[in-house]
Amino acid sequence: MRVAQYTITQEKRIDRLFSFSILDTLDEDVFNKMAEDLAFILNLKGVLISFMNPGREWMRICSFWPEGDPQSLLLLCDQIVHQGQTVVVSDVQEPGRYRLNLPEVPQVQAFLGVPLITPDGYRVGAILGVCHEPHVFSCRDIDIMQRFSARVLSELEQRLLRSEFEQINEDLHTIMAGSPSGYVLLDDQGKIIGLNPAAERITGLVWQQGEVFNWKALKKDHKVSSSREEAVYSRWVGQGWFQVSRISMPREDRTLLVFEDITDHVEYQLYLQDIAFKDQVTATENRNAFYAYLRSRFRSGPFAVAFLDLDHFKAVNDNYGHQAGDAVLREVADRLKHAVRTQDRVYRLAGDEFTVILGGDVSDETLSQIADRILRVMQDPFEIEDQNIQLGVSVGLTRAIAGESVDDLLKRADSLMYEVKQSGRFNYRLG
Template identity: 30%
Template sequence: MNILLADDSRATATPTIHFLTTQGYRVTHVLNGQEALAAYQADRPDLVLMDVVMPIMDGIEATRRIKGLGGARWVPLMLMTGLSQQDEIVAGLDAGADDYLIKPISFQVLSARMRSMHRIATMQDSLFGILDNVYEAIVTIDEAGIVQSYNTAGERIFGYSAAEVVGRNVKLLMPPPYAEEHDGYLARYLRERTPHVIGTGRTVRGRRKNGDVFPMRLAITEIRRADASLFIGLLRDVSEEEAARKRIEFLALHDPLTRLANRAYFNETLAGLSAKPGDDPHALIFIDLDGFKPINDRLGHEAGDEVLKVVAGRLSHALARCDFVARLGGDEFVAIAKNVGSAQNAKRVAQRLLEVLSVPMTLQGATCRVGASIGVALLGRGMDTGMALNAADSAMYAAKRDGKGRVALAGEASP
């Protein structure tokens, strides 16, 4: 146990030091309040014994400054004062002292007081032991947003040590724009007392020491004390949960092989598609590969899967960013080209897709080629999407009947 003793009288300090060292304690002795403050900051002790009357900085001012440093763990501080100095005792306790001793010091009383402080410290350590072993980060801040405590889970989640966080503004743990806005939110709450986050849980963004931004679940509780409020934040890193949720959502709406939208996503998109007054119609493009089955049969399903992935990539790159492409199943794909303007423009878009699909590809060291039969239908304001899809499908079959490797426009007579 490390004890900081601040006493400018060597005559009274020496017996106390001798007693404490014979009891197995390590004692750091300083001669004034300024040295006591510096020693406390350099090597935080387990107990402080502070004389009241000292040069340069008295014990009461030193007590006030030491207690003002805060910190995650409580360090007991006992004043040493004369029997008749009740005003000093009151001033010292008001400055933050936890107990006092009457000079000359009775070592029997000192031992009893130290045992009492040790029992309180043990309870504190037990509590912090629990808090340090919970899964969630627990961060407490004062009304100025300054971190008062920060547990081991916080160190693990954010990457900062407690020494790097305690005493600093909690916005250190936030990415922009939350960091810039936090002080204003806190000040407005203290002024209006209208809670938005306190008492409820929500998902927010945190920032690690390395700069990574991650999702976390935050719940805040306010403890209102006589002098000021203390806010306790319970934080849990939900990066894995959010990644799993996004993957489930992605798989529900996308083809796992090509990573294009699947039939369900296409149907949802088509059902919600509507043109505003004055908008050009959209092109609904139905694509069925030609020559896919022989490659699949000759080179195997892995090669066939590779063909489908290459086709998906070519379609995605050939369409505009605002357009949509999906794999319906097997070797059938569908695309929606937005605001094409006319049937001929729609046909030109489809022809471009046919050209990129016809470029040879290399599979298992062999050059292979697939083509496509493509049907196109226009979809504009007031048009029935189901009828447009059937029209594009029928046009695709017409292209196959007419010799494959071509584009057919719904309603257009075959050559």
């Protein structure tokens, strides 16, 4: 594919690009997937990952582009490689800012570009993300884009290293020393005969050559692994996650273990889960989490549900504003967590409604004691703008009945709470 003449002609840079064997290859799914992930995370219209070869006046493109021809943006990629640094343009029409001369792509109103620069300083391409409307890129957006550039370079480096491993096993430790991925080479007895520093950095474990590799030392994260085809392990020191792959070697008595740091992927997955299942005001679990856990509790033995509604909360929002109301809701959530047991789970259902799923001992006596504790912690006034405001809570408690639906259980608890409201508030009813 033809592009504009590129003026940088360093032979070493071209040789570096060819060493990765990325040119003249078939479609690259791994880079296309990176482009798609980056477009989704940063809410971009499209993303291009380009690898430039000025000597032959063509390039390799991997992209996520739902519509149109990405080749029209190659000149912009060219600009980013020329500059050799991150380029951020929030509005191409803004006076005094970078101006585009690309009439064939008038829909591009904002873009963020990062050059692909190898550890030894050669510019081999660029990542470009574009928007059809003006868009302000945050520091987080720029950081994520730069992390993806490191991932692209990491993928290129891994190809190079794995190719060399097949040729020179005895030089494995030296070749892998600077790799961002972790590698451990095992003999046919499972003993470690080579490893690189990244393997210990990624896992948080320390190994010695000659010792048998202990798979049980890897800490599997079942919560994260449940949503993935391959097992996910958590780092022993600090926060981090990784996956392990077995690579067959030309010599049958050798096995290569590859440790891939997937911390960025997992953190983003947890971020999405946090949005879906956590109340953003009180930091307790929300309605989605409540219903999901409640359905599973019917298969896990006896339990009870408490339905709570604050008394006179509307006056707080009306008199002091929603920020004050949010502060009160956060304090209510904290008080409830201290009132119940560690095995019990507190949720904010909606507005000033909270629920608690109670496990373990759910006898009348125990449920009454928990309800009394909830009422006691709510007796203390709430401080709002240097004033002490007294709020109450009405509570309905009921045990689950085998075979009933989630909605029936919740409706019964809600009805009990409403009876408390009708009979004077700030009390509980067990039924």
